[in-house]
Structure formats: C-alpha cells, structure tokens
Amino acid sequence: MFIFVGCAGGGTSSMFCQRMVHEINQHDQNLTAIFDDVTSVFKRQLAYGDQYDLIFAYGGIDAIRSYNVFDFGQLFDVVMVAPQVAYRIGDTEKLMAPYPTIVEKIPGKIFGTMNATVAYPGLLDELIVLDERRAYQSDIQTAEKARDKNIEIFVAGGSRDDDYFINLKQQLAQLNIRCLYEPFNLENLYDESKTDFEFRFIFGNASLLTGENFPQIARRINAFMIAGDPTKSPMKKESWLRDYQIDFHYFDKQTDFATVLDFLTLVEFKSESTSEISVDRFEKQELKPLKNFLGIIYWR
Incomplete structure (x- = not known):
C-alpha cells in the first residue's frame, strides 16, 4: 500500500512517517514498512512495492499538480493531509477526483501526538478503512490524449x-x-x-x-x-x-x-482510435539497507 503524507513543506510529514515506520517495524511482525521523500518513492516504486507492505512518502501537499496528478493517481492508494493544511483538502480532492485514490485528513489525535506507540494502531485502523473505501471507487477517467477530443x-x-x-x-x-x-x-x-x-x-x-x-x-x-x-x-x-x-x-x-x-x-x-501508450518510467532498483543514527534518524 502506497501512502502519501502531505504537509506544508514536507518537514512534519517526514517526522510523522519516520516515527510511524519505526514503530511498525519494531512491533508488528505482520507488516513491513518504509518511508522516503515522494520523489524517491516514484523512482523506486517497483522495488519498494516488492519488498514492503506499507510505503510512506512524505512531501508538501503542493507536490500534487495538474500535470503530475496522473502519476499520483496511478501509484498512491491514499493521500493523507496533515491537519495544518486541512484547508487544502478540497483542492486536492478536485485534482484526485478522476482516480481511485482516497484523500483524507489525518486525525489530529494521530498526527498531533507524534507518539508513535500510541498513534500507530489508530493509523493502521484508519488505513484499513481507507483501503476498503478505495475498493469501491469508480473507474479512472483521465484527461489524456487518448480520451481528449482535441x-x-x-x-x-x-x-x-x-x-x-x-x-x-x-x-x-x-x-x-x-x-x-x-x-x-x-x-x-x-x-x-x-x-x-x-x-x-x-x-x-x-x-x-x-x-x-x-x-x-x-x-x-x-x-x-x-x-x-x-x-x-x-x-x-x-x-x-x-x-x-x-x-x-x-x-x-x-x-x-x-x-x-x-x-x-x-x-x-x-x-480517435489509439489507446494511451504505456512506457515504463522507472527502472527496478536494488535497495540498499537503511542506515540509522541511534535508531532515531534513518537514511539510505
């Protein structure tokens, strides 16, 4: 499952993803999780998808634009909006409307505490509900050349x-x-x-x-x-x-x-007769193990 966590500039969403992923990997034997900035997740999506159950991508909510929303809609199951930019939910929902991706505000009790031990069970429950909602979403309708009359x-x-x-x-x-x-x-x-x-x-x-x-x-x-x-x-x-x-x-x-x-x-x-040509954008990458400092800060 691919989850994009968007905040104002990517700082607090990075901290949130880091703490949640650490807690999941430490205490949940049934799940494997990874986090990375959204650009890196796009580049490594095949490798991450093969090796992890939950892939968290962090960044500014403004990373979703009209020209790349197709890519977000194809990759991400959920877009979670941080409470401090909740006013952007409407605009984000309009952009993502043609896709099955669910857009949801992160509950304040989950995001605000930044206490992973307390928050991550609630986050998992939230993701299960969102995943079920996504299963009922309508077919994708995109404004692309194969469907555009002009x-x-x-x-x-x-x-x-x-x-x-x-x-x-x-x-x-x-x-x-x-x-x-x-x-x-x-x-x-x-x-x-x-x-x-x-x-x-x-x-x-x-x-x-x-x-x-x-x-x-x-x-x-x-x-x-x-x-x-x-x-x-x-x-x-x-x-x-x-x-x-x-x-x-x-x-x-x-x-x-x-x-x-x-x-x-x-x-x-x-x-009038062609369908969109799909060309692989990303090479499958072999992932190096994460390095860490005192089990708090992680990087690749």
Whole structure:
C-alpha cells in the first residue's frame, strides 16, 4: 500500500512517517514498512512495492499538480493531509477526483501526538478503512490524449510569431479548423482551455524536454512538429518519440500547406482510435539497507 503524507513543506510529514515506520517495524511482525521523500518513492516504486507492505512518502501537499496528478493517481492508494493544511483538502480532492485514490485528513489525535506507540494502531485502523473505501471507487477517467477530443501538437524549434505559422493558422481557418497557439508550460498544458479549438499548437524548444517531464508531456501531446532537416540535424530526443509511439514530422519554411495538412489529418485519425501508450518510467532498483543514527534518524 502506497501512502502519501502531505504537509506544508514536507518537514512534519517526514517526522510523522519516520516515527510511524519505526514503530511498525519494531512491533508488528505482520507488516513491513518504509518511508522516503515522494520523489524517491516514484523512482523506486517497483522495488519498494516488492519488498514492503506499507510505503510512506512524505512531501508538501503542493507536490500534487495538474500535470503530475496522473502519476499520483496511478501509484498512491491514499493521500493523507496533515491537519495544518486541512484547508487544502478540497483542492486536492478536485485534482484526485478522476482516480481511485482516497484523500483524507489525518486525525489530529494521530498526527498531533507524534507518539508513535500510541498513534500507530489508530493509523493502521484508519488505513484499513481507507483501503476498503478505495475498493469501491469508480473507474479512472483521465484527461489524456487518448480520451481528449482535441489535438495538441508540440512545435519544437518553431515560433508562433513566424510568418510560416501565421500563414498556417490562416489557411487552416479557411477550412474552418480552429487553432490555438500557446507557449509551452507544463502546468498550462493540463489546463482546459476556455477557447474552442481543433488543434492546439504548443511552442517550445527541444531543450525543455527532460527525462522527468517527458512522461507528462507524452501523455497529453498527440504529435510533434520539429523544425529542421532530419538528415542534417535530427532532434536528439527523437528516440523518445519513437519509444512513446508519438508521430512526428520535420518541417522548414519550404514545407507546403498540403504536407502539413496531411500530417495533421493522420494525427487526428490515429488519435480517435489509439489507446494511451504505456512506457515504463522507472527502472527496478536494488535497495540498499537503511542506515540509522541511534535508531532515531534513518537514511539510505
């Protein structure tokens, strides 16, 4: 079971997880538990899931964002909100609503005492109840490219102010195809636009694509248009597009409208029939044993 414990900045949630895990491992022979910061838990999820019954991840409640909520919803069974940020429960519930993850405030009598011996039995009872509730949650409905009716194209190396794209937008408009041009921003990529469109072109440099953010980008973007000549200067991250089975097309100022329209038509056709491609983000890691100082502070 994966549990995310969110507080204001990660400090008190770290202390809470550390004490609970220590108590569980010391006094409950039926359970094994581990804690780590949320970024590390994402990276080691396979290894942790194989070796432990309860995996506690700590961090700030603001770690859950629109662009990574899919990852939280896929991994975590429970999001437990610390009492001092209880006012964030509503926002967190809205983000997690499409997923079976349960969002719950940590009871004050459990979190406030920080006395693991007293609190951890109550915590286990709470987790059992939450796990049962989770079993009844509805199917996942996510705003991802496979279920989204609009098409989103990442333009790598182009500018929305170029004459080429100004003309492209005008030519598409003559076919009653509405286009939206926006600069790349991971947060905005997952925001639902208030403007109706058939194609949203997201402009950004290929250097903005990182190993950390590409899974979120790939989950939303239907295709790439890449500025340049593939025989002379192919995009270095082209292999990522192939891994995720994302269609791409190279273009320059000489690429005619008919060629671009054929590509967009192909992307639209495939988007209506494809299911989301799942690519493993994390390598299975061999975990080193935890080190500790006087059995109080633990680290890896």
